[in-house]
Amino acid sequence: MAGILDSVNQRTQLVGQNRLELLLFKLVGRQRFGINVFKVREVMPCPRLTAFPKQDKFIKGVAHIRGQTISVIDLSKATGGPEIQQTENSFVIIAEYNRSVQGFLVSGVERIVTLSWKDIMPPPEGAGKSSYLTAVTEIDKEMVSILDVEKILNEISPISTELSAGVADVSVGKEVGDRVIMIADDSTVARNQVKRALEPLGLNMLLAKNGHDALMQLQDIAAECQNSITEKVALLISDIEMPEMDGYTLTAEIKQNERMKDIPVILHTSLSGVFNNAMVEKVGAEDFIPKFHPDELATAVKKWLKHDEIS
The missing domain is CATH 3.40.50.2300 (Response regulator)
Known part of the structure; x- marks a missing residue:
């Protein structure tokens, strides 16, 4: 796993060509999921996690990584699935969304694949408003789900949309x-x-x-x-x-x-x-x-x- 993201900084030429690279991972079960490599800082075996009082039910704990304290979210539990029980053999995807860094606990990480955005489809109409999918694609004749991470993070820590008094102006x-x-x-x-x-x-x-x-x-x-x-x-x-x-x-x-x-x-x-x-x-x-x-x-x-x- 050490080298899976070594070349992330060299991948920016894909941006603007309607192409992306997905990091494939699993939660609990055989279903595969994907996250855009550009949002990923690092992938590592799950470090020692420390629980803290009154932490959100979807947060497995916090980890001290490279001088930074990072909350680690159980991505399976946060999307309505079963809790990832064993952290010893699991991995943490360190990602940056909306100017903050968080860790996503996953049971396994596979590989990086290059795709065209044309191959990324909206979720099925029947997924409903409660769905945590933002898109789906097919890889190796299997469906891969791309999660709506912004929805997950907003449910754990809602973002304020209020404007300051000096900015609001009808x-x-x-x-x-x-x-x-x-x-x-x-x-x-x-x-x-x-x-x-x-x-x-x-x-x-x-x-x-x-x-x-x-x-x-x-x-x-x-x-x-x-x-x-x-x-x-x-x-x-x-x-x-x-x-x-x-x-x-x-x-x-x-x-x-x-x-x-x-x-x-x-x-x-x-x-x-x-x-x-x-x-x-x-x-x-x-x-x-x-x-x-x-x-x-x-x-x-x-x-x-x-x-x-x-x-």
Whole structure:
């Protein structure tokens, strides 16, 4: 296992090509799951865990790793499955989401696979609102589930979506008028977080469940506009990781389209890494905001809406 992530920092060339790499792992049973390698810092045999009073029922304990105290979440139990009983033969995936580092306890880690986002499909319609799946794919003729980690983390430690008094301003919506702000994110939790954070600005919002859905909606709207789509869509806020079409590819498609290229695009993602700024510039997005700080997001939205009015 020591070398499984040795080359993670060399994998950034995949980003922007509608491709990703999944780290495959198991919880309890034969079902395989996947997590984007770009969110993974390290994989290690489960270290000694220390329980603490009144800890969340899904947290197995805390571990001291490289000078940092990290909560370790039993990923099986957190998704409604049985508890992982034996930590001695288990592994911890150290990952960074939404500017925080956490550990995910899993029973086994397999390998890294390279896929196209086109091969990553939304979860089945029958999965329901309680499902912890954000996407599925097929590997070796078996279904692999990609978990909605943002939903899991939000249930354990909910993120505040409230804006500071100095940032909230309903007059922003009055200036924008009937034009909408589109929010594209494959996580229902993340979409609603953005929506709730921007409601104090008085904006009309349109939701898309992934990049492909967003592009289809935008193309339909553009067909109804006499000139630029900005007559009806004032701004797009898009996640990067999404099934069927990632946020970078969505942005590139928009910027290459004469009728859509003027939409300001803010990429809003829990992905971390120095490659983000370079990729934002490469595909032509106007801004990049790491998830999730409501004041930062709202401030960026106000900035680009104002910029749009000036231009």
